[in-house]
Amino acid sequence: MNLVILTGAGISAESGLATFRDLGGLWSQVRLEEVATPEAFAADPDRVQGFYNARRAQLHQVAPNPAHEALARLDAAWDRGDFLLVTQNVDDLHERAGSRRLHHMHGELRRARCLACGADSPWQDDIGPDSSCPACGVSGRLRPHVVWFGEIPLGMERIEAALEVCDMFVSIGTSGRVWPAAGFAAAVRRRARTVEINLEASDGASIFHETRHGPAGRLVPQWVEEMLR
Numbered sequence: 001m002n003l004v005i006l007t008g009a010g011i012s013a014e015s016g017l018a019t020f021r022d023l024g025g026l027w028s029q030v031r032l033e034e035v036a037t038p039e040a041f042a043a044d045p046d047r048v049q050g051f052y053n054a055r056r057a058q059l060h061q062v063a064p065n066p067a068h069e070a071l072a073r074l075d076a077a078w079d080r081g082d083f084l085l086v087t088q089n090v091d092d093l094h095e096r097a098g099s100r101r102l103h104h105m106h107g108e109l110r111r112a113r114c115l116a117c118g119a120d121s122p123w124q125d126d127i128g129p130d131s132s133c134p135a136c137g138v139s140g141r142l143r144p145h146v147v148w149f150g151e152i153p154l155g156m157e158r159i160e161a162a163l164e165v166c167d168m169f170v171s172i173g174t175s176g177r178v179w180p181a182a183g184f185a186a187a188v189r190r191r192a193r194t195v196e197i198n199l200e201a202s203d204g205a206s207i208f209h210e211t212r213h214g215p216a217g218r219l220v221p222q223w224v225e226e227m228l229r
């Protein structure tokens with residue numbers, strides 16, 4: 001059985017990372033148009049760098065939770081077909097939990113992309129106006145390696161190929177409001193079993209064959225336990 005799992009900000013909530021649209025979420029503190037678009041970066045690069053520098057710095061204070069750890073166990077043990085974990089998240093909690101067959105469709109906080117040479121490289125600290133690219137050495141041309149609104153998500157061919165053959169699609173901790181990720185369940189539901197695991201019904205809940213509502217830290221380990229029985 002070929003598995004595709006999609007995660008969103010909700011899976012990292014119990015690790016202490018703010019989601020976007022819950023009460024007190026990131027988009028209640030700052031408008032996405034001001035910090036998460038190419039236009040925002042062109043208009044005020046320092047503001048945008050500051051928004052991502054703060055979120056990157058926060059990664060030093062958080063750790064994977066039981067939901068991340070359960071998905072890493074599933075990744076390591078799943079040999080009954082293909083397995084791909086697609087995350088919308090830019091945190092590194094899935095990697096730190098041990099996930100291997102993982103794809104960040106919206107990029108990663110801990111990588112910087114060079115506007116001079118196009119390379120993206122690991123990056124742990126603040127990106128500033130004089131930060132230099134590890135690949136080409138040019139300074140002052142680095143941006144977060146994150147997909148902003150209006151930009152094309154990374155690795156769509158890889159995602160589409162996995163969705164094409166998947167038998168089960170499980171969506172965890174996402175409100176189903178951001179495209180194209182929000183369209184994955186509808187795209188596969190005629191030929192794959194679709195499951196939503198989320199704190200509450202997402203916008204697309206009615207599309208799923210099965211929904212389980214509650215905290216990911218409790219429901220994901222339970223679901224993984226069932227899958228590995």
Ligand code: BV8
Pocket residue numbers: 007008009010011013014019020021022025036088089090106146147148149150151152153156172173174175176177178179180181197198199200202214215216217
């Ligand atoms: C694109 C990185 C073209 C940055 C992010 C129709 C079709 C195509 C595009 C569009 C369209 N309509 C509009 C668009 C444009 C746009 C879009 O979707 N806009 C929205 C606002 C309407 N999309 C784009 O621009 C995308 N690009 O479309 O290019 C294209 C398309 C296809 C093929 C080729 C080209 C690019 C979007 C990427 C933007 N970048 N992230 C950053 O992180 O700063 S999006 C960002 O917000 C996240 O990555 C994530 O994707 C999204 C937030 O969503 P969630 O993860 O779901 O988080 P949210 O807070 O919303 O929900 C949390 C959920 O968790 C809740 O349901 C809650 O109940 C639950 N929860 C909370 N606690 C828990 C929990 N669940 C379990 N346990 C808990 N403890």
